[in-house]
Amino acid sequence: MVAIWRGQKIYYMFDSRNRGPNGIVAQNGVACILRTLGMKILVDTFLANLPKQGSNHFCIHKVVMVRDICARHREPKQLAEPKLAVTxxxxxxxxxxxxxxxxxxxxxxxxxxxxxxxxxxxxxxxxxxxxxxxxxxxxxxxxxxxxxxxxxxxxxxxxxxxxxxxxxxxxxxxxxxxxxxxxxxxxxxxxxxxxxxxxxxxxxxxxxxxxxxxxxxxxxxxxxxxxxxxxxxxxxxxxxxxxxxxxxxxxxxxxxxxxxxxxxxxxxxxxxxxxxxxxxxxxxxxxxxxxxxxxxxxxxxxxxxxxxxxxxxxKRKRAKTRSSISVLPRCSKLHADEEKKALRRIAENERKRVDNKRRQLMGRKCYYTLKGVDAIIRGYRSQNSGQYSPESRNNQDIPNCIVCLVLHHLVTVENWNAKHIDLILDVGDQLYIDSYIAYGPKDLKLGKFSAQKSDNDIISKSSYYKEI
CATH class of the missing domain: 3.90.70.120 (Cathepsin B; Chain A)
Known part of the structure; x- marks a missing residue:
């Protein structure tokens, strides 16, 4: 389940599941927003993330946002910042x-x-x-x-x-x-x-x-x-x-x-x-x-x-034993070659570390261009991350999509970064919990009618009424 909308000439798709840098399913992926100029790439990416077996039916719901007064005041949720690894x-x-x-x-x-x-x-x-x-x-x-x-x-x-x-x-x-x-x-x-x-x-x-x-x-x-x-x-x-x-x-x-x-x-x-x-x-x-x-x-x-x-x-000098004596004597050239190999190994590990860091920052601060004009922006987690409770984890599809559309009306999507993606997941998780407590649906995954009953979303002290 994804949220889609269209700007003046560009299509957007928000996916809260584990997705890689190209928007395709990945085991260690994160939530992302895919931006394409044409509909074909958007559809191909959506189809590539579907399981090979399952239902072949689809349904597209129209969502209308109307500004409304929030019925109750919500206390800001205090999120624990992860501790940085110190050298x-x-x-x-x-x-x-x-x-x-x-x-x-x-x-x-x-x-x-x-x-x-x-x-x-x-x-x-x-x-x-x-x-x-x-x-x-x-x-x-x-x-x-x-x-x-x-x-x-x-x-x-x-x-x-x-x-x-x-x-x-x-x-x-x-x-x-x-x-x-x-x-x-x-x-x-x-x-x-x-x-x-x-x-x-x-x-x-x-x-x-x-x-x-x-x-x-x-x-x-x-x-x-x-x-x-x-x-x-x-x-x-x-x-x-x-x-x-x-x-x-x-x-x-x-x-x-x-x-x-x-x-x-x-x-x-x-x-x-x-x-x-x-x-x-x-x-x-x-x-x-x-x-x-x-x-x-x-x-x-x-x-x-x-x-x-x-x-x-x-230091104690090691006594030579039969097993320690090699066929070829250890010379200065062999010792130098071993040092060169060690330095190459260190340089290769450093190169991999820098490359991994570059990949981690890919699409986090701004949109990362894939091919042509297509681009993607990624968060630091997905809806099934461990920081969410086991009861709501991986069940917030509809709340996340609704919150994404609400945030689209508050902040221009061109200015989004990884913080906005994570904000969608946090607010969507809270919306899921509030909706489930208030209406107690039988299915853990909220249907469109359960989500419709959830009157207001609050992001940055703004409120919207949703009509599906």
Missing amino acids: SGGFQRVMPGKTIVRGTISQEDPKFGKGQYVMSAPIAFVALTMSLIHNASVWSKPIIDDIIELGHELYEESLLTLDYDYNPWEGVMDVHMVNNDYTIGVLKANCELRNTIQKGIIDAKRENILNLRQGLEQFFEENTHGIIVTDPLVLAIWEEEQDHGTSLIYMYDPNPRGPMGMPLFTGTACLVTFVNVAMAAEHVISCILEPEKRMGEFTIVPVEIVVGNVRTIN
Whole structure:
């Protein structure tokens, strides 16, 4: 059962059942309005939605709308808005394989009164310690800001233990100058630097020189937490295993960064995640703006942290077994191919997500053109959606059609969107309930005479009298 009407030159058909983007029946479809220039496409769409077996009789009822005074005042129905799905920890997707969560301040905030990169080392200590206290996958803005605040406190405490040879107004605090013992809230923490460091040239092109990517690969073979020291950046970096068996690399940057994690004068501190070390290395190189400093030296310092009853765990090298030894040895090219496959898989999932989002918005904000001048507009649900009661669900055909014709007199159909379709379903459901309670028909699906007895529909404080 559908509602049909004609404008000056265009035909309209409202269908409250599950329909897809083309107006044809779909399992996960929604209510829609089909707009066609000719009658043939309208009829073909209606016939395509009919079951193959059943009655072949049809009946078209004429509906006349007359403005009338409503007999009683209706209280507006309060509809519960569905909760939006919030991304865990507030992470935003930057590109396939890279996400970011930003704070509201950075270490260059005027309230600290410090210069560039001055507090990077103590902040790196605090960030690595905080990764053991709170799961990094659920970090949000308050934690990003707290790390800066606690890093400033650790910086001030470390200054008291340094001699007069260090000038805080001219130099930058090194990782070896930071106090090893400190507190995070009420928890006591200790951070020790190991001697098994990785050194090389940041953006080295020669094969016999270790670059940052190769250094990170060798570092994460035995370690999970460390500090990248370059000129001028000092960054905390660590690796955590995910539930599905893969690992994710986290990097905390206390410097002013923009939404993409790149340097921005008015930016804030951020936590960036990567799916592999190649993306992490490229990100660090991109944050070093001076080309000559990209050819400078880098050092990756592994750390061992104990906070409360939690401590960092060293990676154990897996012993080779007969089943783990493959016929072909694992080479760098094979490893690179696997990384490329993983990136392609992530990019394909991202493409599917964007395509699904585009399809979901199809015909929601305005009419979506099908072929030629034919168009369709879709809602977000249908008359058999779960939010309607089981007693009225999928039985509101006639009330929905009547409400649709009433709304057509109130709002120009050219200005309709998904909200109007959902409004028709909500008011039609209420009209069905009122009619069934008032007149108690034997059939759950109201007939035309039961619907005719329902005196008034109220939409936006307007009332109409229906004559069928």
